[in-house]
Amino acid sequence: MSAFSISSGCDLRGLHSAFQYGSKIKLVGGRNVRFRVGNGQRALRKRNCLRVRSSVDNLGAGVGHDYHPVVKMCGMTSAEDAAFAAQVGAVYVGMIIWPKSKRSVSWSQAKEICAAAREFGAEPVGVFVDENAMQIEKACDSVGLSFAQLHGEDARASALQLPRSLKTICVMHADPQGCLQTTISPEMEKIIDWVLVDGLEGGSGLKFDWKNFIVPELALKKGWLLAGGLTPENVAQAVKMLRPNAVDVSSGITGPDGIRKDRKRMLAFMEAVNSSACIAIQQ
Incomplete structure (x- = not known):
């Protein structure tokens, strides 16, 4: 069983769930709280989730004295992984609709992932790369997505033609030296909802x-x-250095095949984010 500590004064806004699979949460200055799935079973149960008030519509809410970055777990290829991500605290669960990715999913798979994420309080996000506005809108309507992540030039260019009801996450790329290589037009700046900064090659x-x-x-x-390259081992450093509103992880929580998620790494990632955020608050 893993364990971690959080300050009793730590504001957990930005998390939809404080459920920890097979772990113990120790409140500093308070009592221990354990969350288990009954009899050691690996089944995911909705009743084991402890809800914390959060707003998926306001990514910027977590910066300030009560700083706590939101977590997005991306590259989901199964409903089971999506449900677990939501249960351990991911507010956003991403899936790649772009067919050329090794982690791409079909529309029918995406529907299952969406349903699983929402059942446990997370919001699903579709990732697009070279699709045009018509293709993105059709996919989102068919799958039931309210959030589109625009990762490539073609997808970013489609933002101006997408309906305003569809929330957009515009991706900007930084080279290995940390220099931005993506520019956003003034017209696009007005209509995008959030920015995601990634390395040159996402995933x-x-x-x-x-x-x-x-x-x-x-x-x-x-x-x-x-x-870009976030892992359970380095996310605390990233949070301390850059204080982003959210952290987005995919490869850093996968298993040996690089596709399916590793649940121990998913849990370790959440523990690292929670611990680092509470330290930032106390500072």
């Missing part, structure tokens, strides 16, 4: 230089997600 597991990286003004204004 590669490669990080950029956080020390040299300067958070763009647009990201600070809109609210932003940090992606």
Whole structure:
């Protein structure tokens, strides 16, 4: 059984669930609280979730004295992984609709992932790369997505034609030295909802230089997600250095095949984020 500690004064906004699979949460200055799935079973049960008030519509709510970054777990390929991600605290659960990715899912699979994420309080996000506006809108309507992550040039260019009811996460890419290589037009700045900063190749597991990286003004204004090479081992450092509104992980929580998620790593990632955020609050 794993364990971690959080301050009793720590504000957990930004989490939909404080459920920890097979772990113990120790409240500093308070009592221990255990959450288990009955009799050691691996089944995911909704009643084991402890809800914490949160808003998936306001990514920027977690920055300030009560800072706690939101977690997005991406690259889901099964409803089971999506449900577990939501149960351990991911507020957003991403799936890749773009067919050329090794982690891409069909529309029917995406529907199952959406349902599983929402059952446990998370919001599903569809990832697009070279699709046009018509293709993105059709996919979102068919799957039931309210959030679209625009990862490539073609997908970003479609933002102006997408309905305003569809929330958009615009991806900007940084090179290994931490220099931004993506520009956003003034017209697009007005209509996108959030910014995600990733390495040059999304889903590669490669990080950029956080020390040299300067958070763009647009990201600070809109609210932003940090992606690119995040793992349970380094996410605490990233949170401390850059204080993003959210952290986005995919490769860092996969198993040996690089596709299916590793539940121990998913839990370890959440523990690292929770611990680092509470330290940031106390500082």
